[in-house]
Amino acid sequence: MAKATKKQALGRGLSALLKDPENDIQSASDKNADKVVGNIIELDLEHIEVNPFQPRSNFNDETLQELATSIKELGVIQPITVRKLGFNKYQLVSGERRYRASKLIGLEVIPAYIRIANDQESLEMALVENIQRQDLDPIEIALSYQRLIDEINLTQEKLSDRVGKKRSTIANYLRLLKLDPIIQTGMRDGFLSMGHGRALVNIDKKQDQISLYEKIISQSLSVRDTENAVKTYHIESNPVEKSKKKIANVQGFVKEGITELTDRLSVKVDIKATDKSKGKITIPFHSEAEFERIKKLITGA
Structure with missing residues (x-):
């Protein structure tokens, strides 16, 4: 318990240091930067803004409330990560759920790790950190991969090394973005699994994708049923394949x-x-x- 108290006291002390304009830190070479960067510091929530690069866009109200209740009882166990924008101004890199839950119960300060990073580094940190989460839906992961490719100029091979995933796994997620937006929303809402999505993406026509999607929902088709339905679709829509079947x-x-x-x-x-x-x-x-x-x-x- 003594260690926790000491760490909290250190966080408050460094927080006070950051509020002193004469000790403002803008780069890793500035005075006192080594005391701040990488340490846990208590920051005012009002001085932290949401990261515009945050790939996560869906926050379940119920689970957010559960987290808020936990924080109210136990405090913020895992600090958030922020990057310094200017004097007494910070931006979230990771930990938006903890940030939102803390604001929900009216906390004024939150423990945070401070990073000094440019926009590209901030985007990459946010995306990679979020990809590693277990509760992201397949479309959120796919969008994160796509943004890393588009905005950080990573190839699928380099992205594979960066996030520790097989290139084939990344390719399978990226293919989901070819699905009709209605189906992507269905996946984000939990109506379809990634297996269903991987089968549906083999249908090029969006309207035909939606027709089969509606059948999956209404008849509760399994992934295997969906794969068979896609095979039948290709046979019925291709005269050559239809003739071969006959x-x-x-x-x-x-x-x-x-x-x-x-x-x-x-x-x-x-x-x-x-x-x-x-x-x-x-x-x-x-x-x-x-x-x-x-x-x-x-x-x-």
């Missing part, structure tokens, strides 16, 4: 018929069929006697 069906009964007739007549029967289930049967014979034998088997005479 031929395959025809060949199925033809194959059984060849075996049955060959066994019955004791000759190698040949059957040819079209995609309309039409065709012809060829029964070979090599002598008059064999012809008479086959005729009797067919006519029963």
